[in-house]
Amino acid sequence: MHKNRELKDFSVPHLTNLNEDPQLSGKIYHNLKVKKNLLIGKGSESEEPDIILRGIGVRERHAMIESRGEEYFLVALDEGASDYLFLNGERVSKEEKLHNWDRVAIGFNTIFVFRNPLENTGPRGFESEKDIEWEKCHMEVSRHILKVEVTPEENIKTQQKYIEINNHV
Numbered sequence: 001m002h003k004n005r006e007l008k009d010f011s012v013p014h015l016t017n018l019n020e021d022p023q024l025s026g027k028i029y030h031n032l033k034v035k036k037n038l039l040i041g042k043g044s045e046s047e048e049p050d051i052i053l054r055g056i057g058v059r060e061r062h063a064m065i066e067s068r069g070e071e072y073f074l075v076a077l078d079e080g081a082s083d084y085l086f087l088n089g090e091r092v093s094k095e096e097k098l099h100n101w102d103r104v105a106i107g108f109n110t111i112f113v114f115r116n117p118l119e120n121t122g123p124r125g126f127e128s129e130k131d132i133e134w135e136k137c138h139m140e141v142s143r144h145i146l147k148v149e150v151t152p153e154e155n156i157k158t159q160q161k162y163i164e165i166n167n168h169v
Contacts, residue, residue, distance in 0.1 A: 009033075013072055015051075015065075015104070015112040018134040025134060030112075032072060038065045040106060041077075055107035057084035062106055065098070070118055072098040084108065088125050089140030101129055105141045 008014075008029045017028035030051055032038065039049040041062035053062070063085050064075040075095040076082040082093045086105040098104075101123030102114040113132060123129055125140070 010115070011117055013067075013114070013116040013118070015114055018103070018111040018113060018132070018137055020109075020134045020138075022133065028112075032065060032067065036067045040064065041081075053106060053110050055110050058107035058110070059084075063092075066095075072114065072116065074098055074104060086141045089137075089143060099124065101126075101132065103132065103137045103140065105137065109138070111137050111141075 009031060013032040015028075015030040015032065016026045017024075019025045019027070030038070035050060038051060039047075039061065040051040040053065041049045042054060042058050042060045043049045043052055044060045047061070049061070059078065059081045061077045062081045063077055066073045066075055073095045074085070074087055074092055076085050076092050079093075082091060084105075084107050085092045086103075087096045087098070088103050089105075098114045098116070100114070100116045100119035100121045103123075104112045104114055106112070111134060123132055126132055126136075
């Protein structure tokens with residue numbers, strides 16, 4: 001969360017969250033105009049990110065959203081971060097330009113939607129913005145990681161297995 005809580009201004013580029021509980025989607029808002037480069041990650045004693053996440057697979061310095069004029073870029077900050085950094089279901093290994101309605105997945109469960117009101121485009125990979133929901137976006141990432149089509153039930157089993165493995169590492 002930004003150190004200064006800002007009002008939600010949907011007329012500027014921003015991120016909003018997706019949650020598996022639809023009532024909680026859109027409740028987290030990050031204004032991308034407040035700072036040129038926004039650090040995303042768990043943080044450490046010596047550095048606090050602008051957007052703090054605590055989920056599985058999130059690194060201390062996971063990613064950055066860089067503003068270059070009116071364009072925004074998602075940047076992986078190290079190789080390990082790229083294992084859990086996705087844009088529209090595709091792994092981000094270095095940097096990718098963000099477009100209106102892009103889905104940004106960080107770690108195993110955190111998904112944001114990038115909105116840029118200056119771009120009058122619909123979502124890539126979906127028929128309309130109404131189709132952008134947590135489960136569909138999580139499946140988008142799971143298909144890439146597993147390289148197969150999975151049902152929601154299989155997706156939950158995969159998450160549970162992943163948690164078990166990571167708790168023993």
